[in-house]
Amino acid sequence: MQSTVVFTITTKKETWRHTLLLSFQSLGVIYGRLSTAPLYVFESIEPGDIKSPNEIHELFSFIFWTLTIVPLLKYAFIVLRADDDGEGGPFSLYSLLCRHARVGLIPSNKTSLKIRHHEEDSPTGKLENKARRALENHKISHYLLLVLALLGACMILSDAVLTPAISVLSAASGLGRSLAKISVKFFSSDKTKDHVANLLRKYVPTPAACAILVCLFTLQHHGTKRIGFIFAPIVIIWLFFISGFGLYNIIRHDTQILHAVSPLYMIRFLKKINVRHWKLLSSIVLCIAGSEAMFADLGHFSRKSIKLTFVCFIYPVLLLTYAGQAAFIYKTFDPNDSFHLSESIPDKNLQHVFAVLSLFASAVGSQATITAGFSIINQCRAFDCFPRVNVVHTSEQILGQVYIPDVNWVFMALSLTVTIGLHDISQLGKATGLAITSAMLVTTCLMSLVIALYWEKSLFTSLCFLLFFGSIEALYLSTSLMSFFRGAWCLIILFLLFMTIMAAWHYGTLKKYEFDIENKVSIEWLTDYSPGLGVSRVPGIGFIYSDVEMGIPAFFSHFITNLPAFHQVLIFVSFKSQPVPYIPDNRRYLIGRVGPREYKIYRCILRYGYRDNVRDTDDFEDQIISSIGEFIAREEYDYEAQYSPEGKMIVLGNPLEDGNALIPVAETSSSTSAATVAGSESIRDLLDVPSGSANNPPAKRKRVRFMLPPKSPQMRPSVRQELQEIIDARESGTAYFLGQSHLLARKGSNFFKKFLIMAYVFLDKNSRGPPVALNIPNAALLEVGTVYTL
Structure with a gap:
């Protein structure tokens, strides 16, 4: 018999002062990833894949509606409401399902004890329905839910490896460009200028990215609170910098880009869809990279602070930035050149400032997935799905703020390996796109069950949520799978590594528990x-x-x-x-x-x-x-x-x-x-x-x-x-x-x-x-x- 107990915790009401403080910190932890996505969304598009400048308008329309539907509508207004007493991520949704439907497979959650006195086996307060009975009566559904939760966890952990690599490498490539422009002043021969510039563009980004990655992971032991205070001002300066030039490019180059918010541009793009267009969408999905961290990092902050920061600041600033970058590309379109954000800065001196600022911002942008990885592993460890590791609680007020030293160094080693091994933003972009779409699709599937079983909404409502958001994410997932041999294969290796660890530990723990039960001795x-x-x-x-x-x-x-x-x-x-x-x-x-x-x-x-x-x-x-x-x-x-x-x-x-x-x-x-x-x-x-x-x-x-x-x-x-x-x-x-x-x-x-x-x-x-x-x-x-x- 599985005993289910519901606990009601009375927490202190969050004040607006505390909310604003957490909102400020969240800028340096959660939203650094979304804020640095403009560095590599258009740059991950390979030269020659865009044939006409009109396609820039159509791609911006996809960016606008993707940002509006996924992070704004899905996460900020719906998924954040499904927190598990302030904790987020796929395992928090799995936890809600385990408590409101007997689908748990974790050995330590099963007990035959009869609990009496001073605690009541409280009913879940939910009425029986067909969906709950179907899940509880079919053992295969229990395994599918656990596999789904593990899949989502593995994708977030893989993202914690890939995001620092692509963010820092993209910023380092901007540094290489800036150094190449400076170097031409010291040489008179055009041939020498081109040779030195090419060397700097080719060989500077990878070593610089590795050095920044080491510094980034070394800072993790300071905890979320300190890192948030350190990184938040960098993100604020970065966002005002890129959005300011975004507004400048809209006014100067192409005010018609604002008309592209119409969904008619997307329909026009889909009417002429082919393999080339499908590959373009695999890069566009990177604009929502970091959205899953809004939910996975919930334990580090609060629902109100995360939602307030995104709706009032991050969302409008990002739209302004992407619109400005699209306007510049439309005006200066060259099908044989890559589209780096630094090129949209009109002043050369400011481009050098941009190169330095982007390095700091890219390091900050990686923080969202790293802290999300710590939270996910802490949840998996308590569910007997991850080996024993030392977890350091970095805050006495917010229990969800954790740091895991051993995992931090594993993330660093894997991220350095990926950076050195691939050293290509386009390939890293394909792998990252596949990771974020897979994680989002898992959240959508689990969330649809939460709507039916926990919120007690109708099956029609749950199905509508699944079909609407799932179809969009499945669309982007298919585009990433088409680029499997162009970088996405890297994610499969990371996935197999993390899934093997989790599956082996869960299997060994389960079999050891069953062996103990079978071989225990009676008390007599x-x-x-x-x-x-x-x-x-x-x-x-x-x-x-x-x-x-x-x-x-x-x-x-x-x-x-x-x-x-x-x-x-x-x-x-x-x-x-x-x-x-x-x-x-x-x-x-x-x-x-x-x-x-x-x-x-x-x-x-x-x-x-x-x-x-x-x-x-x-x-x-x-x-x-x-x-x-x-x-x-x-x-x-x-x-x-x-x-x-x-x-x-x-x-x-x-x-x-x-x-x-x-x-x-x-x-x-x-x-x-x-x-x-x-x-x-x-x-x-x-x-x-x-x-x-x-x-x-x-x-x-x-x-x-x-x-x-x-x-x-x-x-x-x-x-x-x-x-x-x-x-x-x-x-x-x-x-x-x-x-x-x-x-x-x-x-x-x-x-x-x-x-x-x-x-x-x-x-x-x-x-x-x-x-x-x-x-x-x-x-x-x-x-x-x-x-x-x-």
Whole structure:
């Protein structure tokens, strides 16, 4: 049975001052990509593909209506309303579908626990309809939705690699042009002038682009807030610069370009459509490059700030810029020359200023997809679809602002490889166009389901949304596919790389979870011990980490079989991600008792959303012990809980009416974790097991001790005694048990299965993030190896 819980979070109302501040920051993060698209939209068109200047008007008509329909109508007014408590991207839409239709395939979202007390299994509040029943009853639809979400995530990650490459390389080509014009002043021979100019145009862009890319990715550790404040003024200056010259070119060269906003120009273009015209549209789609970041980067800002900035500033400025560039190209049309934005600057000195400014703006333009990539990976990681990586939360106020160091350097390496390998703006443009149209089409498909299942609109409304926006994006997707061998193939390589990582990790996690469920041991096996079996209880607390929410994990039974001893107090701990952005503290811990009271064995399930940062806390152990103390105190008011079978869990977090069951007291002096180390050494000493970490000094950590509250007539003596036993066990020491899995493919398995398992093993060994909470002393950690034959 899949348990679905809906949480209602009350957030502080956003003030206009805060909205304007976020709007300013969003200019340097989200809209840098859209703002620098004029650098390569027309330049990515290969010389000779445009035969007549009248086609410039027709192409501008496509730009106008594409900008109006996709980023303005679709994203700003519709898709942004489907945020998942302030989070965006394809996985946020998938999260909404998982909560409002039972279609989730993530192992950690499935549970058979019966949750009682202080939390209600709230209904979704949505009426049953045919679409929901059809999705829930057909297993194939569950896999299709997950594949669709993974496809959208892979496209955004690929875009995070391609966008810095094409943006910076396009700006660097403008620098090469500018240097070529300056160099001609130092040579008298025309032949020498041409030779030097060609060398500068050919060999300057790639090294300059690589240097800028290294600087860009090095700045990422400063976080979204600081980067936004640094980059926003650059984007503002850039937009006023290019839009000002756009207005100048409209007035001077071709005021008739304003008539091209009529859709009749598009119809005229489509009437004479052929392969050449189809290739032109694959470049025009780049004008909406960065639109997906408006939704994917939603967790870094707010819906109101993103919408306000685009409608009031970005949209009109971009239209003015493209109109001015089209007017200049129409007036100075040369079918054999490329169309670079710098050529539309009338003054040569200002062209040099443009070259420098475009370098800074292109670096800023890459920020949108990089931060979107961080957000997507953070969501995928919580959904068990990406390997463990260290996630740094760069803001205490906005939980969605994250930075992932390892992924940042991977992005940089891939972006440098693409820049050096292709070093051609046209080919990079084809790959980028295919990435953005694919990501948008995925969002359209998922959004149509959200309209039907989450917003409870009619199927007709959902179908209209899918057909209207999907047909436009499918049109552009087909144009990009036609250029597959002219650069778009690069995206397929990136897609296969990211999809292999995600699919292998999800497959390995799913199979490992199923193996744990099949091989778990009943609780009677552990509690039915006797002196005849030779099992000893040693002082201290033992934390056993596993994904199993009922029964005893196989690795711990293997440990007890070979080393028959365990601690006086056992706590089975499981991390369970939920398809929600975050879970409040008073809903986070599920506590239950394993076996009768006298065995002092407990189970704690810690739930978290994809924006929560629960694994990096220093007081994780203290919170669990405090929650168990609250659970013991609450049991005296709940007679059913005293005799409830395993699987009955209580949601804890709200304080008791008469105070806390265990009072934490922080030690004033800094001390080492000697008590923690003692918990593991007690088993080693008893069993004469040598310590592999004996030479490692214990890490310093903040120590919290617990004490009982003053005697109260409301608390029974048996409760006080059990609480005191918890305190005494904590003082005796703490040990942590963790299963170390070794996956092997069964003999006779097909190549695909063997490949996925090999990929999972490689990723697991090289994961930089910890499997459980951080700051566990090495001397207190006991890893138990288990072979999983799949």
